[in-house]
Amino acid sequence: MRNTTAVLMLAIGLVGCGEADKEQKIQEEEMTSSTGQASAPMAQKVPHKMLIHGHERVDNYYWMRDDERKAPEVIAHLEAENAYTDSVMQHTKALQDALFEEMTGRLEKDKSTVPVYYNGYWYHTRYLPEKEYAVHARRKGTQEAPEEVMLDVNALAQDSGYFSVGRLAVSPSNQLLAYPEDNMGRRVYTIRFKNLKTGELLPDKLENASPVAVWANDNRTVFYINKDRQTLLGYQVMRHKLGTPQSEDVMVYEEADKAFYTWISKSRDGTQVNIHHSSTTSSGQSILNAETPLAEFSPLYPREKGHEYSAQKLGSNFYILTNWQAENFRLMKVATQSAADKSKWKDVIPHNSxxxxxxxxxxxxxxxxxxxxxxxxxxxxxxxxxxxxxxxxxxxxxxxxxxxxxxxxxxxxxxxxxxxxxxxxxxxxxxxxxxxxxxxxxxxIPGGFDPEYYQSEGILITARDGVKVPVSLVYCKDKFKHDGTNPLLQYAYGSYGSTVDPRFRSSVVSLLDRGFVFAIAHIRGGQKLGRAWYEDGKMFNKKNTFTDFVDVTKGLTQLKYGASDKIFASGGSAGGLLMGAVVNMAPDLYRGVTAAVPFVDVVTTMLDESIPLTVNEYDEWGNPNNKDSYEYMLSYSPYDQVKAQDYPNILVTTGLHDSQVQYFEPMKWVAKLRELKTDKNQLLFNVNMEAGHGGSSGRFRRYHETALQYAFYLDLLGVGEAAARVE
Structure with missing residues (x-):
């Protein structure tokens, strides 16, 4: 275990404060509990005033932001938080190890994908036993042909703490491979090229890119997306000619509106390169003949505010998925030469409310x-x-x-x-x-998993405004008692229209086998019940997301799916915002809460256009430069709404290099909670110093973070040594 007290003292000493206050603070942090456990790191308060709309806010922890991620006082404080979490959770180390072995033991060690045939080859991905990363391979003509390994990611990642490969792109000639790689977790990629015949790497390297490349049909021209170095937004589509330096690449499209994301693809018939433009409420598509890469892209149909569409090409027609006069979308068809004339679009699948x-x-x-x-x-x-x-x-x-x-x-x-x-x-x-x-x-699923031991259900719970919220449940049949005595973990997301459908999660089996009920609350803000379900959980309806989650918790306890004193909650990213709002609103409902990479400093972040994703999401959360949006967002922003009250036990996790939710949001939130909370419950902060938004890379080691989360729940129940279900 690390030298906890020394790290804590360093975090305090580097911030700077009055000498008397500093000395007192260091003395406080050197103190340990009667059990020898280190005290929680208390961050120095440095008032930072922010004024807008005639309203002043004071952020005492604004100093924690360091875009370079190198400031000694910031790194020291994060290391102090990790040391403290290690200290508090040290007694669960054996449990964490057992959980990790259980969860990774359910992973198929030599897993492979179903081969997919395309352009003369059968493509598949497989894993080597005990290896973290995939091997991408193919066979020519038949599935019995000799295997050709295109890319062994294990070899690429062997010297990296974090490593991720984006979308692979094989040239139309089948001879060249373009692959994007990220060794930091910031989702900023370098695109490299490999000769699949000789195995040699080409000298071309395309830096600062999104994780996708598209080949033109000449096998020499590649389109990719350049990222803004500050916002990390992909906004320029570039054309690269193999054998030339990146400095000579030509920009073929630049997105001037920061509210739009940019993506590229190729049509399935191989004849067309697409640029996709998407914001929260509008989308569009530009096209280029893949045979003429030096030509210009042209809009398939001009972008319109509030109009979302995407098109696929079949022969001489486009099939267009659109919300034009269709809230739940419809499918329309038009001749390719008439796509820009919406009056010629004809229904294939009419709108259905x-x-x-x-x-x-x-x-x-x-x-x-x-x-x-x-x-x-x-x-x-x-x-x-x-x-x-x-x-x-x-x-x-x-x-x-x-x-x-x-x-x-x-x-x-x-x-x-x-x-x-x-x-x-x-x-x-x-x-x-x-x-x-x-x-x-x-x-x-190795390890004796048998689906017959488990039961799933779909139920509806009535929210406070009378709306019925769908909930998906699963539990172990021989551990579940419908008498309100089981522990329950409730999970949700509730933003961007993203629907968290009930899929198999092999890691959750470790909780089910210990008597947990697992519940997914399909709250407003997703699209479980259609587009209106999303609209009713965004912008000025955002609070419905939070109250739905709270009402589902109350409903599940009333229906005796879980014990009222054994309810746990979990969410990540925008779901972490949900967790932050919920613990402010209804802290007494939860025994423990885990918030992963939580978006909690809503107002400050959305006022800063230099932070990745800010402008893109004005139509999701609101633009706080407008007074009405500012006031509404401020009324639920988890960081701004922290107050002097009892909070449940909380475990917060993040990655130092997170590109979606910057590390300083959860860092500030934890500091403010420590300052104001009136309880003695656990508040733990675990920072992956090598990873980004998705946590650790690799298929095994990411389960260390899940094991910590589950050990946190089990330890709070006092059943840290409880074994899984035994046959």
Missing amino acids: KVLLEDFTLFDQHLALIERKSGQTGLRIINLENDKDLQVGFNDPVYQLSLSANPNLDSDSVRISYSSLTTPKSVYQAELDSGELQLLKQDK
Whole structure:
């Protein structure tokens, strides 16, 4: 264990304060509890005044922001927090190790994906036993052909604490590979190129890029996205010619509106390069013939405020998923040369106020769609020649369903990905003419997992305004007693229209086997019940997200799914904002709360356009430069609303290099909670000094963070030595 007291003293001494105060503070921090456990690090207060709309706020911990992530006083304080967490949780080390072994023991050590055929090759990804990263490979012509390893990420990552590879892109000639890599976790990539015939790396290196590259059909021209170094926003589409320095690359598109994200792709028929433009409430697409990479991109249809659309090409037509006069979206069709004339768009799938059209893909003679009705997704297949309409569903009470890899237009089946709270991830193919399902692969769960031991449910709980909120539940049959005595972990997200569907989480089994009920609250702000469900949980309706979560907690205890004194809550990123709001509003409901990379300093962040993602999200949270938005956001911002009251036990986690929610947001929040909270409950802060928003890279070591989280819950219940269910 690290020298906790020395690190704590260093964190205090470097901040700077009056000598008497400093000496007193150091003396306080040198004190330890009667058990020898280190005291919590208390941060120095340095008032920073902020004035807007005639209202003054004072932020005593503004000094914690360091965009370079090198300030000695900041690093020392973060290390002090880690040392304190290590000290408090030291007695659970054996439990954490046991949980880690359990969770990683459920991972298929030599896992591989279902091969996908494209342009003459069968592509697959596989893992070597005990290795952290994937091996990307292919076979020419048949699945029996010799394997060609394109990229062994383990070899690339061997000297890195963090390593991530973006989207791989093979040239149309099948000879060259473009792959983006990130060794810090800031989601800023370097794109490299490999000759797949010789195995040699090309000298070309494209720095400061988004994790995607698209080939033109000449096999020499590559399009990629350049990032703004301050905001980390991808905003310039660049054209690179192999064999030339990056300094000679040509900018072919620049996004002038900071509210828009930029992405690139290639059409499935290989004839078109796409630039995708998306903001919270508007989207659009620009196109280029892949045979003429030196030409200019042109809008498929001009961007309009409030209009969201995306298009796929099939032959001489575009199929357009659009919310034009269709809140839940509809699918329309137009000849490619007439796409800019909206009056010529014709309905293929009309708008349905009760059905959300989520996704679609095209084949030569068929259309496959994912639709959401009454909160549940289903697969629909339509024959484009005779209009035969098939519905394909599944029998689990609640589940997750999405389109999988479908690169070929001439396929006679569509691949889908399926999972439920009791069913591991499964890849099916559905025959396009009959809808008949064939299971291609289901993830193996070593360690004796048997789905028959577990039960899932979907229920509705009435919120305070009368709205019924869907909730998905799972528990171990022989551990669950419907008498209100089980511990319960409630999870939610509730922002950006992102729906957290009930999928299989192998790590959660470790809690289920110890008697936990796991609940997903499908609160407003997601799209579980359609687009209106999202609109009712954003902007000036944002508080519905928080009250829904609280009301679900109360409903679950009333229905005796969980004991009122054994309720835990968890959320990350925008879900971490949810956790921050909930512990301010209803701290007495929860035994413990975990908040991962939490977006908690809402107002200050959204007032600062230099911080990544700020301007992009004005339509999600509001623009606090406007007085009405400022006042509303301030009324729920977790950091601003911390007050002198009792709080539950809280574990906060973050990554120093987080590009989505900067490390200083949770750092400040923890400091302010320590200053004002009136209880003696645990407040722990764990900082991954090598990672970003997604935590540790690699398929095994990320479970150390999950093990810490679960040990935190179990320790609070006093069952730290409890074993999993024994057969």
